[in-house]
Amino acid sequence: MNIQENISLKSFNTFGIDQKARFFSSAKTLEDLKAALTWAKSQNLEVLVLGGGSNILLTKDFPGLVLKVELKGIQVVSESEEEILVQVGAGEIWHEWVMYSISKGWAGLENLSLIPGTVGASPMQNIGAYGVEIQEVFQSLQALERNSLEIHSFDSKACKFGYRESVFKHELKDRYIITSVTFKLNKTPKFHIEYGAIKETLAEKGIQELSIKAVSEAVIQIRESKLPDPKKIxxxxxxxxxxxxxxxxxxxxxxxxxxxxxxxxxxxxxxxxxxxxxxxxxxxxxxxxxxxxxxxxxxxxxxxxxxxxxxxxxxxxxxxxxxxxxxxxxxxxxxxx
Missing domain, CATH: 3.90.78.10 (UDP-N-acetylenolpyruvoylglucosamine reductase, C-terminal domain)
Structure with missing residues (x-):
């Protein structure tokens, strides 16, 4: 476990706000997470868990430990003729995971292309775009309870999903750190192209035959035309x-x-x-x-x-x-x- 002091968080949040963390550590394994939490508890420090930093606004320096979750890994849990369950590490970049799923022909995430952040943050926010929300492709998640350091599993019902909401933003706020998310994806696509300008964009691109790759590319084109790149603004x-x-x-x-x-x-x-x-x-x-x-x-x-x-x-x-x-x-x- 590597604890750094007085670290600028400018490169760790997409707003590019230059506030400092009194202490900073990144966790690449479950053991790293547990060690960092144990250390913070021994120092009586508040802990801020950071994923991609794409949904936070830093208004001041953070006086405790900023803990960046970087748990990686993509693993097929089970599959049938129609569906596939895939467990993904919380530290995986969301868009990279979406692109990986599309390359494998797994359907369900194409409308959620180019959303910033990490996989671990996706169920917390119940992220959604263009008519699709995480809860529709969600199977379960694993999370580390901060005090006991025990791993607990949550199914969709336990997550209490709502519009950009979950139990982790309310009753269980700051009590758990999500370590992995398991998605239920389809081998046969069910296209959602009615929302926003997807249908029009597909027509402009001259797409004759629908595919998850084509829908993803249309979503990316729309998002890039409307939303500023955080690397630039x-x-x-x-x-x-x-x-x-x-x-x-x-x-x-x-x-x-x-x-x-x-x-x-x-x-x-x-x-x-x-x-x-x-x-x-x-x-x-x-x-x-x-x-x-x-x-x-x-x-x-x-x-x-x-x-x-x-x-x-x-x-x-x-x-x-x-x-x-x-x-x-x-x-x-x-x-x-």
Whole structure:
């Protein structure tokens, strides 16, 4: 176990925020994880678990131990004629795992191409895009309980998945470290191309015969056209969740804003947060070194030397603005540290 002191976290978060960790360690094995947690406990230190750093906003230096999870490995657990179960280490890069699954002809993850972050973070957030969410391809996960250092298994029900939600963001927050995720993928594809511009993009590319590779390439093309590359402009992808409002409230807003988009779900009507932010005049707004992206209002950006507190303040101004204009409360998808 290698413990480093006073380490800049700039290269470990996609916003590119330059805050420091008092102590830093990376865990490549389960033993590394246990040793680091034991050491932190002996020093009475708070622990921040880091994956790809693609869903956090650092607003200050971290006074404890930042523990980067780098557990790797992809292993077929079982397979039938129709399905295959694959266990993947929490430290694997999400997009690389998606590309690997596509190269093997395993279907189910193609709509989730180019999402930043690691495999371990995917069930925590119940990540989703273009009509597909993790819970649809999820079988189980293994996680290390921080106090007992015991490994526990969680099935889909135990994870309590919701829209960008899981039990690990609420009741079990900061109690477990996910070490691996097992996915249930299909050998025969079930295509989801109705959402977003996938169908149009496939047509533009002249795709005659659907394949998971073609869908993945279409998703990548769409994401690259709308979302800034974190290596060039600091960002954490979608900053806010898409809010769901009661049908009655949506109908009322429809009178005032006839063009307001809405998508029915079990709780009511989901309204795109990006549309609300753009309609409120925030798209492309720049305040010094931070701002709202010019192509996608849902993305807050760091143009270079912005600090987390500035981005947090901007997000609060946007929330206040949306509440005043539409009566809708926006909730961040990004975790503030």
């Amino acid at each position: 600091g960002n954490a992808g979608s900053f806010f969740k898409n809010p769901t409002i009661p049908i009655a409230q949506y109908e009322k807003l429809k009178i005032q804003f006839p063009e307001i988009p809405g998508y029915p779900n079990e709780e009511g009507i989901k309204v795109p947060a990006g549309w609300l932010i753009e309609k409120a005049g925030w798209k492309g707004v720049r305040l010094g070194d931070i701002g709202v992206h010019e192509k996608q209002a849902l993305v807050l950006v760091n143009y270079g030397n912005g600090i987390g507190k500035e981005i947090m303040d901007l997000s609060e101004k946007i929330q206040k603005s949306i509440l005043e204009k539409f009566g809708i409360a926006l909730n961040p998808e990004v975790n503030f540290i």
